[in-house]
Amino acid sequence: MIGIKRLAEHLNVSIGTVSRALNGKPDVNEATRKRILEAAAELGYVPNQAGRALRKGSTGVVGFMMQTGSQITGEGDVFFMSVFDGVQTVFARHQLDLVALLCSSEEDPHAYLQRVVARGFADALIISATKRHDHRIDYLAGHGIPFVALGRSLTDAGQPWLDLDFEGMAETGVNRLVAKGHRRIGVFAPIDDTNLGFVFVDSYRKTLERHGVAFDPDLVFRTHPNERGGHQIARAIAAMPDDRRPTGFVLINEKLSVGLYGGLHEAGLIPGRDIAVIGRDSPHAHYLTPKLTCFRLSLRALGISLAEALLATMPAYAGQYPLGVVRKVLPMELVEGDSDNALPL
Amino acid sequence: MIGIKRLAEHLNVSIGTVSRALNGKPDVNEATRKRILEAAAELGYVPNQAGRALRKGSTGVVGFMMQTGSQITGEGDVFFMSVFDGVQTVFARHQLDLVALLCSSEEDPHAYLQRVVARGFADALIISATKRHDHRIDYLAGHGIPFVALGRSLTDAGQPWLDLDFEGMAETGVNRLVAKGHRRIGVFAPIDDTNLGFVFVDSYRKTLERHGVAFDPDLVFRTHPNERGGHQIARAIAAMPDDRRPTGFVLINEKLSVGLYGGLHEAGLIPGRDIAVIGRDSPHAHYLTPKLTCFRLSLRALGISLAEALLATMPAYAGQYPLGVVRKVLPMELVEGDSDNALPL
């Protein structure tokens, strides 16, 4: 693996000149710059990450922190992979690299974050799965690390964030079901302290009250936001007496839909016939039968916004992106299916 | 952010002593070591990544390369997140960090790999989604980078690999369907050049021939290994005349099952009644109705094996892991469901 030293020797110039040429500094003759660039390409020279990071104090790497192994995570691969892709289309313009920082399920997320940040591994971070109260936010803000959160939090350090419109999902969903005559509408609530669930349930509750429908705690199903959780909800629903069972249901993500469908079918209940279901779109949920009525969002666009929100906070990119702290709820589009056709008893 | 210099000043010792104390070198008094460790913990000192990497020539980071944004990828989040978790349980014992190296869909994977390797970003790599002929293997082997492949390839550079038992899946699946009287058995084939599809189809073909059933190219459905692909297969099947339509089907992954189920339902065909389907397990496929007969594998165990196979090739860990190049096909367990109950016409 060739370094700048050998490259310089090969060209009979000093390493300083090579560095300046490669970094597009003005004080280098165009002819020699051309010569250097060609030789670098030919010999496959790539600047050593450690050397550059040590000297410059920045790595050119942005980390997207996520937890592995947790069966409790709500968002899935298509979600993240699409978001990543959006982020990268922006980063590519600035020679920034995106890596996923994988926090083991055995390590405390906050400790992991501290470790990664203190090591100077990344210049900036994107954190996801924000908790209702999230230490990471205070920590990052306190240390002046540029970051953006995918998800709101009650912890407010003036950080930029983007989030799906969970209020809108619950509100539109409930509106839609109420308009069809439903009064007993079930809702998913998270068993952990991720923030999105609270927002969702809160909006659900307020919307119900706006319609004059009393809030019924028995219709709040507390579990993990994944397939298994959906399945548990279905079993709980099936076990309820007819006059107490929800006739409609709003779900916060696609994994729940899958488990719910499975569990309902096992119990002989058919979504769209016996219970109205409104969920969230994914390549997965897209093929459920009957077709799921759901909320959709461009995940690439989300990724792009995320990247732009991050760069807007980084001094190095000042002026290239609209100033100010971006805090945006991304609206979602309702895709009509058949799963919410069921009428109340 | 405190460095070793300030830590040393704070303790009135030299930076050399601090470094030795923190790295567990023998030539340091136990009392001072204790003093140093305590101060380091108290002040939150974490060695700078760049400095350490530059001096040591190694980063303590292992990269797992994967492509983002590609809707064509076959494996999903539960797959990777579970594998990651397995890898990390092994890495944790050696202070190794796992990061996902995200190759944008707009960048050539091989170019990305070269860039990452030349930069010295990671000490070792895990590559996945191996192609039938994979440049990355030659490149990594040629440059002496320790790596392990998740997936076989015709490109053989003596590299270690692990792979799911796609032969076994096709063979057992076909055996099972033939035993039930099926003769027209459909199979998925990849539209790209990932290796696993070839292995799968090849085994399918050989197993059929072993049973004296003629191979019918019309029963090979060439598409992408995801939900959409499964949906396309279903539509193709539904459009076939009854006497040409496959009465059974073997699928290579869980995403295909989901799309296939959706597409079949749309066409009024029910898996397990009108067509026998055998697929692969996932939290997702687990909740399909009717219950999918599928092949299952512990993904955490896969991750652990992957990590061990990698460390076995790294000189720094010599002796700690069984020597030799690990090349192992991981057997899968058949989980009986109802989706393959359909009988041939």
Add this chain to the structure above:
DNA sequence: GCCAATTCCGTAAACGTTTACGAGGCTATA
């Protein structure tokens, strides 16, 4: 009480870059 061995620690070089600084050569102007 002297020499050798051991224990502990400080010094300084090295890793591969980037960049401030200054030197040299050239051009242009008077």
Add this chain to the structure above:
DNA sequence: TATAGCCTCGTAAACGTTTACGGAATTGGC
């Protein structure tokens, strides 16, 4: 021709570690 200015490039320091080396202080054996 002298001087100022510009263009181009080399020199060397710096980034934060690790580690080879050597020196001082202590210990042990006789």
